[in-house]
Amino acid sequence: MKRKYFVSGLVAVFTAISLSACSNKASDTSTKTYDASQKDNYxxxxxxxxxxxxxxxxxxxxxxxxxxxxxxxxxxxxxxxxxxxxxxxxxxxxxxxxxxxxxxxxxxxxxxxxxxxxxxxxCLQILTKDGSITKASDLKGKKIGVTAVAGSPATFAKRVLSDAGIDVSTEKSQVEFVTYESDQLGTVLNKGQVDAIAIGDPTSEILKKEFGFKTLANSATDAPYKDxxxxxxxxxxxxxxxxxxxxxxxxxxxxxxxxxxxxxxxxxxxxxxxxxxxxxxxxxxxxxxxxxxxxxxxxxxxxxxxxxxxxxxxxxxxxxxxxxxxxxxxxxxxxxxxx
Missing domain, CATH: 3.40.190.10 (Periplasmic binding protein-like II)
Known part of the structure; x- marks a missing residue:
């Protein structure tokens, strides 16, 4: 019986030590002082x-x-x-x-x-050319040109469209996102191959000046994104x-x-x-x-x-x-x- 209690005691001690070590490890970053006055030559x-x-x-x-x-x-x-x-x-x-x-x-x-x-x-915009598209909900069933379906401009567009009641989920998307090289986006919108493009600044302003595109949504000026x-x-x-x-x-x-x-x-x-x-x-x-x-x-x-x-x-x-x-x-x- 004494040996049994001795072993159980060791297990308890080792368990306590292990839990303490894990706790210390988990708190490594949270307990650090991120102080710029400290020296580090890295x-x-x-x-x-x-x-x-x-x-x-x-x-x-x-x-x-x-x-x-x-x-x-x-x-x-x-x-x-x-x-x-x-x-x-x-x-x-x-x-x-x-x-x-x-x-x-x-x-x-x-x-x-x-x-x-x-x-x-x-610093993102959705641009259109067709005067019949005046609000995000008008893009239902349309094509949007982007450089990457998972990129930041496309993500901004999906948020805007979702807020307008359009399904942008992968399985049931009511909008088609089409990928192009960045220098092609202005041309494909101007030719009508897509109905809108999602793009970052300053390219957005350059294309607006070159082709006369209109801003449908702007993350810098439109609520709730502007803040x-x-x-x-x-x-x-x-x-x-x-x-x-x-x-x-x-x-x-x-x-x-x-x-x-x-x-x-x-x-x-x-x-x-x-x-x-x-x-x-x-x-x-x-x-x-x-x-x-x-x-x-x-x-x-x-x-x-x-x-x-x-x-x-x-x-x-x-x-x-x-x-x-x-x-x-x-x-x-x-x-x-x-x-």
């Missing part, structure tokens, strides 16, 4: 960004905000055949900024990243776990840069064009940039995640079984001094 690999709405990162480089917070970094060109998420998951980059809607399904599927702040509102954070900054899970100070420095610099852009939009556009960071011209690019709110916010991104993920689940992009509250909680990290 060189952060940041994906190159050539988009108009990538202004915060471009300005963080050109105006020295990364250096100001003491961040060692290098900009990595990943090529058109590799997405930011693929590059992040393979360790080619450590950080980037992308449209929030493009991140949520990958996060559901296990992408290892943490969102650290919202950067701005904007949602469109683009967010994020770091890999490895950076979040192993280099919390680096995650903090990157986030604070991106917030400072976004705030600078909000106060200097014309100068931002001029710098982007002068440095050949984006395509377009000053007039069309400034029209788009003026419509965005560059008010960096962690809470804004956290709130937007809730509304966007709910829409994505409603239209079938996210599984019905996904716990959206848990997904959101697991997808963010909070940096000291960031609101």
């Amino acid at each position: 060189v952060l690999k940041i994906s190159e960004n050539s988009d108009l709405c990538g202004a915060p990162q471009q300005i963080a480089v050109e105006k020295g905000f990364f250096k100001e917070v003491g961040l060692n970094y290098k900009i990595v060109k990943i090529g058109q055949d590799t997405s930011n998420l693929e590059a992040l998951n393979t360790g080619k980059i450590d950080a980037s900024n992308s449209l929030l809607a493009s991140l949520i399904q990958p996060l559901e599927n296990g992408s290892k990243l943490k969102i650290t702040t919202g950067l701005h509102t904007g 949602e954070y469109c683009c967010v900054a994020y770091v890999s899970d490895d950076i979040a776990k192993k280099h919390p100070a680096i995650a903090a420095k990157y986030t604070l610099a991106m917030q400072k840069a976004a705030d600078w852009v909000n106060k200097h939009k014309e100068e931002t556009v001029e710098l982007q064009l002068e440095k050949k960071l984006v395509a377009g011209n000053k007039d069309t690019n400034l029209i788009s940039l003026e419509s965005y709110q560059f008010i960096p916010s962690y809470q804004g991104a956290y709130d937007a995640f809730k509304s966007v993920s709910s829409d994505l689940q409603k239209i079938g992009i996210l599984s019905d079984d996904t716990d959206l509250s848990a997904l959101r909680q697991n997808s963010f990290l909070k940096v000291k001094g960031v609101e």
